Amino acid sequence: MTLQNKVALVTGGGRGIGRAICLVFAAKGADVIAADLDLAAAQGVAGEVEALGRRSLALTMNVADEASVNQAAGEAAAWQGRIDIWVNNAGVGSRAMLHEMSAEQWDKVLSVNLRGAFLGTRAAARIMMPQNSGRIINISSRAGKGGSYGHCSYSSSKAGMIGLTKSTARELGKYNITANAILPGFIPTELTKNLDASITTPEQRVLPRAGRPEDVAYAAAYLASDEAEWVTGIGLEVTGGTGMFAG
Numbered sequence: 001m002t003l004q005n006k007v008a009l010v011t012g013g014g015r016g017i018g019r020a021i022c023l024v025f026a027a028k029g030a031d032v033i034a035a036d037l038d039l040a041a042a043q044g045v046a047g048e049v050e051a052l053g054r055r056s057l058a059l060t061m062n063v064a065d066e067a068s069v070n071q072a073a074g075e076a077a078a079w080q081g082r083i084d085i086w087v088n089n090a091g092v093g094s095r096a097m098l099h100e101m102s103a104e105q106w107d108k109v110l111s112v113n114l115r116g117a118f119l120g121t122r123a124a125a126r127i128m129m130p131q132n133s134g135r136i137i138n139i140s141s142r143a144g145k146g147g148s149y150g151h152c153s154y155s156s157s158k159a160g161m162i163g164l165t166k167s168t169a170r171e172l173g174k175y176n177i178t179a180n181a182i183l184p185g186f187i188p189t190e191l192t193k194n195l196d197a198s199i200t201t202p203e204q205r206v207l208p209r210a211g212r213p214e215d216v217a218y219a220a221a222y223l224a225s226d227e228a229e230w231v232t233g234i235g236l237e238v239t240g241g242t243g244m245f246a247g
Ligand SMILES: NC(=O)c1ccc[n+]([C@@H]2O[C@H](COP(=O)([O-])OP(=O)(O)OC[C@H]3O[C@@H](n4cnc5c(N)ncnc54)[C@H](O)[C@@H]3O)[C@@H](O)[C@H]2O)c1
Pocket: 011, 012, 013, 014, 015, 016, 017, 018, 035, 036, 037, 038, 041, 061, 062, 063, 064, 089, 090, 091, 092, 112, 116, 139, 140, 141, 142, 183, 184, 185, 186, 187, 188, 189, 190, 191, 192
């Protein structure tokens, strides 16, 4: 499996799972655009991509902001003249029980995770349709299928991303563009560092070790590869087996 000479853009590419996707894609031969709210973090990852011998570009992008997404997408498309792979990875959480969650908390999570994935997908579609090829990968979550205790806005946004993925696959298939979701289980990152320990207990996994950002990145590399050209509209669970029990 190779991504030789592909151009990939990863939102939230500055750290965690997004960073791992950037580095695995680069190791497989892709040139990579790391787009993040945090430009310094994206620049750090771009440096790591270049150290792997690939070209890289760091861009500021706020996925929840229409003008910011369109601006960055324009710069990204102009960089190498095309984008082959677009990964909607940027995401946030907000912890509160349903009866205590404010509408603002709800809106913030939905605007980054779901509106952000929509704006990114739309920008990618506009670039990829004239190319008559492309790969769109949405980093959803197992929480989008099984729900998440104390995180209703998060799980709702991730369920929405599954619907977005399927609609995208249906509409863009005729342009040889695939759209797939990845549903990771719990992965230790900045996002999850303050979560309840019960979510991380090994008993909930079939496989003994904890998940790593690279586990998600390898799945993304498969969906981005030529070998996956007949795979679209799926939600690929990368959970160490926890997905067998949840929801
Ligand atoms: N870590 C997990 O257990 C887990 C499980 C399932 C799904 N996910 C999903 O994987 C994705 C990455 O998660 P992570 O654990 O690496 O999180 P993280 O917090 O470590 O990294 C998220 C990155 O997204 C960036 N970001 C946040 N808001 C943004 C915005 N509005 N515009 C652009 N960039 C923005 C951040 O700056 C950061 O670099 C998220 O969508 C998350 O929901 C994570």
